Amino acid sequence: MAAEAEVGTEAPAKKGIPNLFLIIGAALIVVLLAGGGIFFFLSSSGSSDAATQMDGVAGTPIPQNTFIFNLPPMMVNLSTDDGNAAVMKLTIALEVADEKMMTEIQPRLPRVIDAFQVYLRELRKSDLEGSAGIYRLKEELLRRVNIAIYPAHVQNVLFKEILVQ
Structure with missing residues (x-):
């Protein structure tokens, strides 16, 4: 019975570690996706040159x-x-x-x-x-x-x- 009690106590501990890795991995993926989205948003809107701006309709540069x-x-x-x-x-x-x-x-x-x-x-x-x-x-x-x-x-x-x- 002592062996069964030890097996019973170790099983939840081993199961908890993979769940922890799964949660950390999912959180890491969410953070990376959010960071990539923010980078894409900031790089696309802030890349206009000081001398020109892109026209929203035709995509041609308009001199300022x-x-x-x-x-x-x-x-x-x-x-x-x-x-x-x-x-x-x-x-x-x-x-x-x-x-x-x-x-x-x-x-x-x-x-x-x-x-x-x-x-x-x-x-x-x-x-x-x-x-x-x-x-x-x-x-x-x-x-x-x-x-x-x-x-x-x-x-x-x-x-x-x-x-x-």
């Missing part, structure tokens, strides 16, 4: 030292087929690389406004529906402004206000 050239607000009658009047009020800013580009744009501003007015008067209300219509408008205005001010270059067209009635 750009200048904004504000255009005067424009009001344009839109083309209609049914005879109902449609008017668009548009306020635009041009994003340029440096102040030199701003001084090059200033004397060519009448050409830019003319190119915009001619294009905008041919638009219909249906051309401006949805985000795809606004994106097409933005791309077309960027193309036209770069043609009008060549050899200077505008990086982006920014809409400050778009109102269609």
Whole structure:
């Protein structure tokens, strides 16, 4: 009976040690996974360069030292087929690389406004529906402004206000 009593007391002690290793191993895995997640989160958000930042939509670098050239607000009658009047009020800013580009744009501003007015008067209300219509408008205005001010270059067209009635 003494031998059985010793076997009975040793068995739970041996069973407790593997359970302890199992708990410690599971805790170690949790700590390593949490540490890896924190490292991944901090390294992906803190890796932007001081001079550039990544664009959330296209993933292209955006220079931080750009200048904004504000255009005067424009009001344009839109083309209609049914005879109902449609008017668009548009306020635009041009994003340029440096102040030199701003001084090059200033004397060519009448050409830019003319190119915009001619294009905008041919638009219909249906051309401006949805985000795809606004994106097409933005791309077309960027193309036209770069043609009008060549050899200077505008990086982006920014809409400050778009109102269609």
